[in-house]
Amino acid sequence: MPTTDKPVSKWNTRDFQAYLKAEHERLYGIPYVPMRGWKAEAGMLGSWVGTKQKPGEYGPEVTKRFIDLCFAEYRPTAEWPGVNFGWMKTYMGTKIQRVAAEIRDEEAAQQRREQQAEIGDDFY
Known part of the structure; x- marks a missing residue:
């Protein structure tokens, strides 16, 4: 996969x-087909992830976690054996709230751990 580097x-x-x-x-064993073509999908992704000229609405980390959540929760059917980002955004888009809340909570917990480490255990 070219993204791992x-x-x-x-x-x-x-x-x-x-x-x-x-x-x-890997998950569905069938080819991926973007909604309305690769260029249209790149535009949808760019609005979430950001581009060189403009920051995105959510950023790469939130977007990837959203995609992973959608893949994890989607159950293929005979009529709809796969998904694409446009479908995820349209029909599973509310899951972005869950992802954003999880990331917010993780960052807050990390910040508390860092503050605790700065203070030290002998303070208490």
Whole structure:
């Protein structure tokens, strides 16, 4: 997978498309087909992840976790054997709230641990 050579925080739309394609084929065993084509999907991803010219609404880490959650919760059917980012955004988009809350809570817990480490155990 071409995205493993750099951290998620540095991923661009092309990295996300490669990840979506690879994960989709790994999980469902069928080719990945973007909604309305690769260029349209790149635009959707760019609005979430960000581009060189404009920051995204959520950033790469939140977007990747959202995609992973959608893949984990989607159950293929005979009529809909796979998904794509456009479908995830349209029909599973509310899950972004859950992802954002999880990340917020993780960051708060990390901040508390760092503060505790600065203070030290002998303070209490």
